[in-house]
Amino acid sequence: MNDQYSRFETEVLPCLDAAYSLARWLVRDEHAAEDVVQDAYLRAWRYFGSFHGGDARPWLLGIVRNCCYSWFAQQKRSREVECDVDDADGPSLDGQQRVETPETVLLRKLERAQVSAAIGRLPVPFREVLVLREIEELSYDDIARVLAIPRGTVMSRLSRARRLLYHDLGDQR
Incomplete structure (x- = not known):
């Protein structure tokens, strides 16, 4: 069990930000996205034995997508919630710091x-x-x-x- 947990922690947990981002864009509600990602990680852990290596991100994002569609079915809505994206500061595309x-x-x-x-x-x-x-x-x-x-x-x-x-x-x- 420890070996499987270590493998899950190493391969799947680093994908948390990508999972949340996809869920947030699809369900368009930050709290629902958190719930969807939690459900997706529970499913990922439950079925981690079926993951045969490689890049875990596409595998996990497929689970997140399926969880989003399950959420849509439960909510019977997909376009009613406003989407808000966090602002990001930093350098411009040419690498120069913006004024x-x-x-x-x-x-x-x-x-x-x-x-x-x-x-x-x-x-x-x-x-x-x-x-x-x-x-x-x-x-x-x-x-x-x-x-x-x-x-x-x-x-x-x-x-x-x-x-x-x-x-x-x-x-x-």
Whole structure:
């Protein structure tokens, strides 16, 4: 039992942030996401014997996704809760430290809020692919394993999600 616990702790527990992020994007409620992730970790522990090694993140995110869909079925809703993404400070894309004025902070928060809201408005199949690729940075193959769909379907959904997001954000300007 200690060996299995050590393996679980080493391979699965480091994926907690990714699990919460996916759950939060899908259920769009931070408290529900915590419950979903807790349920997913309990299921992951229960079925850890079926995990045959490799990268545990796609395996766990598949469980999280299934738990999210179970939550949807229990709640009978998927689009009623507002999504809020935490603000992150730090260097800009070119590596230079940003000069933060109240105006730039406000503009950045408004842009992030618009993008978060637009992602939240995507239908779940497109939202989950976009989150797994762009936020969790999973490969197409890992996303295909998480969602149990062909790699080509991942690519087409991701393309469509990006297009929908682009049009949604373009309509707001």
